[in-house]
Amino acid sequence: MNKKFLLVMLVLSAIVAAFYAYLGGFSSAKVSEVNSEQLYIAGRAFKGSVTDNLLNDNFRRAAEVLDKNELEGGMLGNIYYNNPEGRADSVNAFIGVIIPDSSVQLPADYELRVVPGGRRALRGEVNAHYMLAPNKLYEAIFDYAKEKNLELETFYVEWFPEDHQGIVEVPIKE
Template sequence: MSKKFLVSVAIVAAIGVGIYAWLGGFSSPTVTVTTSEPLLIAGQPFKGAVKDEAFGKAFQKAAQLRDSKAIEGMLGNVYYNNPESERDTIKAFIGIVIQDSTIKLPEGYELLHVPGGRKVLRTEVEAHFMIGPGKLYSSLFDYAEENKMKLEDFYVEWFPTERKGIVEVPVK
């Protein structure tokens, strides 16, 4: 191997590590047991294969509505089955966490009221939403297992910013 090739590989690897760090890849999630606050999500239900084109389009629509300010809020979702273990079929509600229940909803959108006052396991991470969910769910499940906690199949996630993610799951 030539010296130039090794230097090139080292530069590419350094750039890759730099991008991963910039996205928050080295940040550590925090996990707490707390009481949930009520949330209101404007969105659309989805049930089907994770690989289904409609699943990705539901996320894209929510992001487009938020980015265009057609709906003010932050991206948020509810999963009615474990999104990390359900590789084939997912049941979800995908949309935007909002404050105002009187807004005019786009066609196909409806309101979902997520009740508050429940004991939940909450995890937060300062990482880009492209890599944050993986960190959030792995830390959540590790904590639940270590502390012998049983969780409901009701996963609420939202992203206050592109670089912060939160997941809450009610404790059984």
């Protein structure tokens, strides 16, 4: 019985590790200093508790907008006005879809926000599923900023061009 249990646990561990690897769990983020580009984000604002169902509704709505092709050429994208990796219970965010330009017809429940370009920023990139990417990206960006003695603004833009790719940009305080 002990040998069977050990074998089953070994097989289950291998499956979990393979799935984690498939999601990009073993990928590391690359951080670089860039000049940010202007981005257009269509979405919905949220300010409140991280446990509020409305936050999850906004994420689901963004996925639905993409699935139903309500915004052509878009990709998941968010703006955070406070540190999303902080341990606070509240979040101030704009959850939605990055679109190619401001001329796109928006769904009725969406508004447009423009992220200005031309700012010095740290950009983190990782090849990992959007469920794993943010943790890897923020940790790498904060580590890089600390190592280079850079102070960051509390304005975070993240987007996911593909299922297994995540990008975060944070402006550097001048």
